[in-house]
Amino acid sequence: MTKPHLSVRGLHKWYGSVHALRGLDLDIPQGQVIGLIGDNGAGKSTFIKILSGVHKQTEGQIFFEGKEAHIARPRDAMNLGIETIYQYTAMVPEMSIARNVFIGREKRKWGVRGFGMLDHAAMAEEAMAAIADVGLHLRSADAPVKDLSGGQRQGVAIARAMHFRSRMLILDEPTNHLSVKETNKVLEYVRQMREQGITVIFISHNLHHVHEVSDRIVAFSRGNKVADLLSEETTVPHMIDLIT
Amino acid sequence: MHFKKMLQTKPEASAFLMLMAMTFVFSLLSPTFLTLGNFQIVLQPIPEIALVAIGVTILMISGEFDLSVGSVFALSPMVMVLLMAAGFPLPVSMIGGLVVAALVGLANAFITIRLGIPSFIATLGMLFMARSMTVVISDGFPPPFPRDLDLWWIVGKVDLLRVSVFWLLGIGILLGIWLRKFDFGSWIFATGGSQESARNMGINVNLVKTTTFMLCSMLAGFAGMIQVFRIKAIVPSMGTGYELTAIAATVIGGAALAGGVGSVIGAVIGALLLAFIENIIILTRVDANWFRFAVGAIIVIAVTINKMTRDVAARAKYKEVEDD
């Protein structure tokens, strides 16, 4: 195994009296698709919330690209190049596609962050280009995201991550409630990203999707890692055994 | 297609159409309605209620409520008048009043965000507290308003209008630009549209909401000052019930109670609609006991029309953003 893209050592998370992560050690190799599986409460969503800066670990260290990383806020994660795409809370439905692509990272004509005049034209143009890059064809960047299908939204979110040159992408249940056609499209996006050398953490309850697209499978149970194997070494029935 | 597109993307569009339609119908109902003299009267309190509605609208876009605006509408000018009575010059007194308003907004934000109380409840509490403070600080007897002040710059008459209308225009345009063209404005929409998404994308939603809470209170305080300047009297009960009028104007103007949708111009149109409705009821001499019924019925009708046009527009729109 090459030098890991991201490592965590002794990661603990307490929510009040609930011990959600219990001393996790994990290495995630560069440029692979990691399937993260586990039953509800196994700690996988706690883990990605820590990586994306929504929560802070109670104890333990995170190393990203060889250096210790301190992730206190979502912006810290994004600045490192870690982008998380949540199934339901990646987009603001009432806002336009262009605004969604640049949410929190708007392009300004002038001014400083928090008090700057938006550059609408540049945002629309770059958003369309980014979306086209992932193979999605939308007519206008001004349409509100609520008019898009679930698969299209995933596409826009992935285009956003690509546009901001993320080096690690965390996908939280990206295929939930999608049609078969759209699911295939999302799995296709994941393969595209691996080709471009981006590390992907793929979280899903659908073990078939995980198995189909992942290079490695990491299984969580009761707040810790219980398995870390190559995809070829396991089967879906075996994965079910691991997490139950 | 363009027209329907506008109906959907501009929340105030249907309110504007309604305003036009009502103006037309009302002018048939009463020959006085469309006269300059009538408009001069109707427009007088518009800057006051519209400024309150703008604040409530921006706050509602960010996903929160403020029921305390009617009380701040009295508290803030009361502080100002008391400071003036204590010998401070007008600008200092005004700033003092606005600072108190901002503090009320900050308290609303603190209770809502840090203590996790829904803003509906937090500001309901503030409605009572701020009203009580208004009476307490004046000891029940507000000092007489100094009538000899030069207030031309804020409520003076320019032909048919008051200078306060230009204050409304100025503040409205600035806030409209801020909301639509500035990154912070975008964050306000994002925070109200989906707080989790905004937070996940690195927006400091607490900062956004604290800002909109404080802005809302300060606009209400400033609006109260304009009213005090205009009628040249301060009574502790002023502004009672304005929170409901402001929310009505906001909703008629196309803002969504759930947040993420709304516009400054919509708030102004909403305030105008309410004033026109009241005006036509008086001009057509509706029986005193039916007055509130008529106001209430028209609010419901206005919002229903608003929703229907948007639904129709949304359905027409659905086919348009098709992909490959």
Next chain:
Amino acid sequence: MKKTILKICSAAAFIVGLGATNAFSADDLKFTVLTQTGIDNTFWQTIKRGMDDACEDYQVDCQMLFTSENGNLQMHLQNLETTIGQDVDGIATVIVDDNLYDEAIARAAEKGIPLITINVDDTEGADGNSRLAFIGQDLFQAGYEVAKGLLVGMDKSQPQHVLLGLARPGESWAEDRIGGARLYLDEAIADGWNLTHETIDSANDISVTGQRICQYILGNRKTTAVVGSAFWFAGAGECLRDMGVKPGEIHMGGFDLVPILLDEMKLGYVDLTIDQQPYLQGYLPIQQLYFINKFGLSAFDVNTGKALIRPEDVGSVEKYSAMGVR
């Protein structure tokens, strides 16, 4: 006018003296004053000032109970019942509904708690319930007087149209005053005046009421007079000036003394107001309740509101208004 003030002053001086001599004998008498309005009502703050002064003078323990918002009768009733349950030594309250309070007042009588109505009484007066006395304005009579006073300044040979502004439709104090005014206007019509009148819901907010009156006048240019059911109508002065209405063209009259009303009077837009002397409505019930408790004296009605104030009286009134006693 001056006489009235002199009278009040000498009465006050007398009472203060009395209070001082009785200071020792006053033990823990507890009186409660109740209203259906909120604390932001300036008028009631004057009543409270009267109450506070009397309680100071007679060394009794007093409390005034407001409601959280104006016109919350249910809360007022509940406050009244709580007070009766506390076995206080005396109660002064408004009665703004003819039936709502009857049961509670009867219970107070059963328990031997003296109860005096102030400011607003049952429209049936003493027959309405078992209260001991009423201290306040005869509202209907006062409305009648305002209309009468307004017509004095108007021309019987010309057609006249009077706007009656009903501040709170359905609340007896407002309905009574406007009803009294209406009665006088109807009598005037019978007497040969070429007169019409109309009632609108004029609201209870200076800004809103001013707006509504001006809008009405715009739509009904033959309007020559306005009767308000309280002081809020004075807010119309500003917009009447905007409309180019000269002082004296529209005769306005109403009730109570507040700075804006006095200002409009000086500017010539308000002809008259009837002061109901709220200070006395706070002071006198405490005094009576004290005498009832101490010496077994009986309560007596006082009509505090016959003071008709015209522009020439403004100077002398303003001085006391600033003191918070008028």
